[in-house]
Amino acid sequence: MAISAAAAAAAALSFPRALPSPLQPRRHRHRRRSAEPPACAHSERGVTFDPGSAFYRSDSAAGRDLAVLAATLHRRAAGPSVPFLCLDAMCGCGVRALRYLAQVGADFVWANDASEALRPVIVGNLSRFERAPDRRWAVSHLDATRLLSERYLRREYFDVIDVDSFGGDAAYIRAALLALRIGGLLYLTSTDWRSARGYGSRSSLSSYGAYIRPVPYPNEVGLRMLIGGAAREAAILGFHITPLFSYYAYHGPIFRVMVQLHNGKQDGISNYGFICHCKSCGQSRTFGFDELGQITCGCADKIDPDSITVVGPLWTGPLHDTTFLTEMLSLATEWGWANTIENGVSLEKLLDTMIEESDSRLPPGYIRLDEIASRAKVNSPPLGTLINSLRKEGYAACRSHIGANAIKTNCPIECCLDVAQEIRNLR
Ligand SMILES: C[S@@+](CC[C@H](N)C(=O)[O-])C[C@H]1O[C@@H](n2cnc3c(N)ncnc32)[C@H](O)[C@@H]1O
Structure with a gap:
C-alpha cells in the first residue's frame, strides 16, 4: 500500500521530539480552549467535540468514562516523574484522545485512525482544546499494528493504549502489549458477539484461541474470551496480565476489558482453563488443563455426553480487581460522575455491581x-x-x-x- 505524505510524517514523530522534555512532564498551565464550541458539538462529562463523519456512539460514553477513571488512577499511581503517555490507536473523531488529555491530564496523547479523511475532525477536536506551541498531542493515519510495532521498535512505550476497532481486537493485542510500558493499561473492545455466543466457534478459535459454544451466559464468556486472548498473548511474550475491570454493554453489544501488563511469565497461565456447563442440571464448573480428561458433571445424567458443553480455554479468574474498582468509584464520586445517569447508565450502580462481581469466591457464569x-x-x-x-x-x-x-x-x-x-x- 502506498504511504501518503501525512502517514510518513506521522511515522517519523517520536515522543522525545513531541514532548518538551521526556523527563519533565509539563504542568499544563496554558491550555487554550476556544470560547465557542462548534454548533454541532457533542459533550461527554463537560468535554465538547464534533463527531463529524466519524463513527461515534454516544451510548459508549460509559465505557469511555470507565477508561478515563482507570487511566487517571494509573497516572496518579505512576507519579509525576515520568511523562504519562496515551495512545488512542483507532480514534474515530478523537473523543477518547481528547478525554485522556482533558480529564486524565496525560502529558502526551497520540490519536491514530487509519482513515485520513477523518484528519480535519480529529485535529479540529484536539486543537480546540489545545494548540501549538503547547499542544500535547499528535495525529497519525497509520494501520494500528504498524504504529504499535514502530513504537515498540523505537522503545517508546505507552502507559495507556486504547484499541477500539470494528469487530474484534484480537489481531492487535500482541502489538499493543509490545508497545505498552510494564505496568501499563490496555483497553480492549470487541463487538464480536457471534464468537462470544458460540455462533462462530472456528472464528473464536482462530482469533482468541478459544473454542466457544453456546452456554446460558454468553456475554460473560465474551469478556472471558477477550481476557483469555490477552493472557495468552502476554504469556507468549514473557509477560502476564490481570484484568482491572470487564464491562459488557447491551448496545452494540460491546465487550470491553481493561488489563494491566506485568513483567514475567507465570508457570503456565493462571486462571486460564475451561468452563463446563451441564444442560441437564444447569451446573457450571471450571477445569484446568491438567484435568482435561476428567471433564464431567456429577449429576445423574452424566451418561448423556450431549448434556455437557465445554468452552475454552479462556479466563476463569475474577472479572475485576476489587481494590481498583473501589478506587474508581471513589474517583467517580469525587468528580460528581457517580450519581448522574448518562445515556441510561448510572456509574455508581454499575461500579457497585462490578465490585460485588469481583468477589474471588464467585465462579464464572x-x-x-x-x-x-x-x-x-x-x-x-x-x-x-x-x-x-x-x-x-x-x-x-x-x-x-x-x-x-x-x-x-x-x-x-x-x-x-x-x-x-x-x-x-x-x-
Ligand atoms: C469503532 S471506531 C472508533 C470509535 C472511537 N474510538 C470512539 O470511541 O468514538 C473504529 C475506528 O477504527 C478505524 N480503523 C479500523 N481499522 C483500523 C486499523 N487497522 N488501524 C487504525 N485504525 C483503524 C476506523 O477508521 C474507525 O474510525
Whole structure:
C-alpha cells in the first residue's frame, strides 16, 4: 500500500521530539480552549467535540468514562516523574484522545485512525482544546499494528493504549502489549458477539484461541474470551496480565476489558482453563488443563455426553480487581460522575455491581432467574430476596452487570433451587 505524505510524517514523530522534555512532564498551565464550541458539538462529562463523519456512539460514553477513571488512577499511581503517555490507536473523531488529555491530564496523547479523511475532525477536536506551541498531542493515519510495532521498535512505550476497532481486537493485542510500558493499561473492545455466543466457534478459535459454544451466559464468556486472548498473548511474550475491570454493554453489544501488563511469565497461565456447563442440571464448573480428561458433571445424567458443553480455554479468574474498582468509584464520586445517569447508565450502580462481581469466591457464569424458576418449578423468586437468602446460607451471591435478571453465586444449583422453593413456600 502506498504511504501518503501525512502517514510518513506521522511515522517519523517520536515522543522525545513531541514532548518538551521526556523527563519533565509539563504542568499544563496554558491550555487554550476556544470560547465557542462548534454548533454541532457533542459533550461527554463537560468535554465538547464534533463527531463529524466519524463513527461515534454516544451510548459508549460509559465505557469511555470507565477508561478515563482507570487511566487517571494509573497516572496518579505512576507519579509525576515520568511523562504519562496515551495512545488512542483507532480514534474515530478523537473523543477518547481528547478525554485522556482533558480529564486524565496525560502529558502526551497520540490519536491514530487509519482513515485520513477523518484528519480535519480529529485535529479540529484536539486543537480546540489545545494548540501549538503547547499542544500535547499528535495525529497519525497509520494501520494500528504498524504504529504499535514502530513504537515498540523505537522503545517508546505507552502507559495507556486504547484499541477500539470494528469487530474484534484480537489481531492487535500482541502489538499493543509490545508497545505498552510494564505496568501499563490496555483497553480492549470487541463487538464480536457471534464468537462470544458460540455462533462462530472456528472464528473464536482462530482469533482468541478459544473454542466457544453456546452456554446460558454468553456475554460473560465474551469478556472471558477477550481476557483469555490477552493472557495468552502476554504469556507468549514473557509477560502476564490481570484484568482491572470487564464491562459488557447491551448496545452494540460491546465487550470491553481493561488489563494491566506485568513483567514475567507465570508457570503456565493462571486462571486460564475451561468452563463446563451441564444442560441437564444447569451446573457450571471450571477445569484446568491438567484435568482435561476428567471433564464431567456429577449429576445423574452424566451418561448423556450431549448434556455437557465445554468452552475454552479462556479466563476463569475474577472479572475485576476489587481494590481498583473501589478506587474508581471513589474517583467517580469525587468528580460528581457517580450519581448522574448518562445515556441510561448510572456509574455508581454499575461500579457497585462490578465490585460485588469481583468477589474471588464467585465462579464464572450466572444463572437467570427464569431458569431457576423453571428448574425449581416455582414462580420466579425476587432477585434481592434470593441473593439475601443465599448469603444467609453462607454463599457468595450478587447481581450480574451483564445479565439483568440473573445472579452470580458459588451455591451449587440444587441448593439454589431449594432456596428458591423455600422463598416461594414462605409467601
Ligand atoms: C469503532 S471506531 C472508533 C470509535 C472511537 N474510538 C470512539 O470511541 O468514538 C473504529 C475506528 O477504527 C478505524 N480503523 C479500523 N481499522 C483500523 C486499523 N487497522 N488501524 C487504525 N485504525 C483503524 C476506523 O477508521 C474507525 O474510525
